[in-house]
């Protein structure tokens with residue numbers, strides 16, 4: 001049988017090594033992988049990938065598209081279109097939104113939104129907290145890819161938004177994790193200890209600190225590490241597969257690694273922002289450089305990058321959390337009032353490739369940490385995560401630029417690109433040429449060729 005697409009003469013990036021190869025695609029799947037293109041069945045369309053790298057499509061394990069009433073910031077159409085132009089072929093949406101995905105009803109209405117609006121495959125986390133334990137098995141049965149919780153009480157005045165998302169005490173956390181362990185799914189935890197942050201913030205604000213570095217100092221590494229220690233204890237007590245979200249602290253990374261060496265099913269995710277930016281050089285960006293956990297000192301960033309390159313961090317999420325420029329600036333230049341979150345969805349692959357250019361990372365580790373591990377940890381490894389026969393044809397073709405180019409936030413595609421100004425100081429050395437998503441040419445010639453409704457809700461079932 002003929003293939004629908006053949007990709008010819010590329011460099012296939014596999015976790016175990018790069019090699020020359022050609023790929024035949026049929027029925028949305030990778031049908032053939034051969035060394036010489038003449039061994040491929042004929043195809044209706046041929047893509048010449050000579051001199052190009054072919055990565056497995058990025059699986060972004062941490063995204064906040066939100067949609068619904070927040071669609072002015074991002075909806076599943078704009079978000080997935082931006083994603084696919086940046087080499088992401090699957091994304092996992094976090095449960096927090098106006099109607100959090102922590103009840104079956106809210107979860108199912110998000111599934112409808114994804115099915116209607118997404119152009120690539122989207123999986124949904126369910127919210128888990130001390131107040132929605134009954135919903136956890138229902139959400140699992142409805143196909144949640146995993147669960148998410150915060151180690152803090154609901155934000156005062158926003159209790160509805162935080163319903164089913166908070167496990168404030170260690171006792172609460174153990175209850176939540178015991179419940180999730182029964183489902184066989186994962187729990188992703190936002191680890192920051194609120195009491196340490198409250199104390200530090202008070203001290204720093206009393207001295208009129210109002211710079212990015214002051215905000216970063218108000219949420220010290222210790223606040224993350226202490227919460228990670230709690231997560232490790234609860235993982236040990238319950239056997240629940242645990243992922244520490246957006247690890248920004250080298251200390252946390254080491255603790256997770258040690259726990260894993262002792263046999264615990266616990267894993268670290270990070271965001272490329274923490275592998276790139278440091279807390280000391282961002283003052284001019286004010287609230288545009290605010291996310292939580294915050295940026296760390298350069299020495300910590302270097303340790304994280306090294307750990308990432310050694311496999312101590314296994315997952316990569318963009319933590320895309322868009323706010324408009326007006327929202328980021330609403331309170332003048334007070335760093336303390338700006339909302340937390342950066343619209344970095346489109347930068348993951350390019351900024352990782354930047355680290356390769358700096359000799360701090362290999363192409364192979366990118367394939368491992370953005371696709372293979374994610375598929376494996378979330379039970380998707382039969383269909384996604386690797387360039388292998390029988391898996392979904394989710395592929396990114398990347399070209400190395402002759403000379404590095406500056407990022408320009410205005411060229412991004414997400415709705416809140418105007419608040420992505422912190423990336424403009426960086427140069428990148430690679431470019432996504434085209435993306436294939438489930439066998440369709442999804443992005444090519446700087447055009448997104450997919451439409452709303454072509455993505456699927458990716459169920460864990």
Ligand SMILES: [Zn+2]
Pocket residue numbers: 062064094319321
């Ligand atoms: Zn997040």
